[in-house]
Amino acid sequence: MLDYKHIEAFAKVIQEGGFERAAQALFLTQSAVSQRVRQLEESSGQILISRTTPPQPTAAGKALLKHYQQVRLLENGLSSELTAFPGSTMTTLTIGINADSLAHWFIAAISPILQRMDLLIDLRVDDQEQTHKYLREGEVVGCVSTEANAMQGCRVEKLGTITYRLLATPPFIEHWFPDGLSMTGARQAPAVIFNHKDRLHFHFFEQYLGVAPKALAAHFIPAPDQFLSVIADGNSYGMVPDWQGAELLESGQLRELLPGATLQVDLYWHCWNLAARPLQEFSDQLVAGAKKQLTG
Secondary structure, three states: OOOHHHHHHHHHHHHHOOHHHHHHHHOOOHHHHHHHHHHHHHHHOOOOEEOOOOOEEOHHHHHHHHHHHHHHHHHHHHHHHHOOOOOOOOEEEEEEEOHHHHHHOHHHHHHHHHHHOOEEEEEEEOOOOOHHHHHHOOOOOEEEEOOOOOOOOEEEEEEEEEEEEEEEOHHHHHHHOOOOOOHHHHHHOOEEEOOOOOOHHHHHHHHHHOOOOOOOOEEEOOOHHHHHHHHHOOOOEEEEEHHHHHHHHHHOOOEEOOOOOOEEEEEEEEEEOOOOHHHHHHHHHHHHHHHHHOEO
16 A cells, blocks of 8 residues: 555655755655655655656656546545635646647636636646647646547547748748748748747648758747747748737738648647546636637
């Protein structure tokens, strides 16, 4: 039988990024936390944490962390139903989310549930094609992802669609793409890409030119506002969601490199298939809120 105090210490080390911070969060000494993790590894017969900086869970550690988070979520859901004092129990939901969704619609969509229930959210921000791995590895209880298929033990619902266009200023287009969008221009013109995992730019070229450039001269700017600024200032071209670029398009400050060409990105909500009230109500609110703000 595993000791849940030991599992809690292990989970805190991963969550807080180190033994010292885990000790502070648990109001224990660092040596007490280290001892609990060591005893947990001895009782399980597995190395659960790689002693890196920050510490990372091993494959066995990820499985245990996922189990612990699911049990805590079910316990918190039961506690919220049994307690007679609202606000006496706070449930934290760890969510994987892409930056565009966070900047645009996510907070507005979940605001009603945050006002109604004693919930805290802990966000892991990454590209929409990458957030799914956080759920698979047990780091989050749910995620916004482009993956349409549910993994084992999870459920999935479509949220809506974000439309992207390839935009730049008119002078930028005249300088780098005088004869229209081409592979030659794409290899030379400075692009802007959100981060090294972002594949939108390449998907656009594959869809409309049949092939993506093997290499791009690109800035990597993982912040939505600054990402748009480098385009609007005439320094680059890139994939901009309609919610962010519509006014600049209408004013003429930005233009489409390929008029009328869009990349439709469908977003889905994935979460553990648990009968836990906090997760169920959060999911219902997120799906309803997203459908009010997203197309599709």
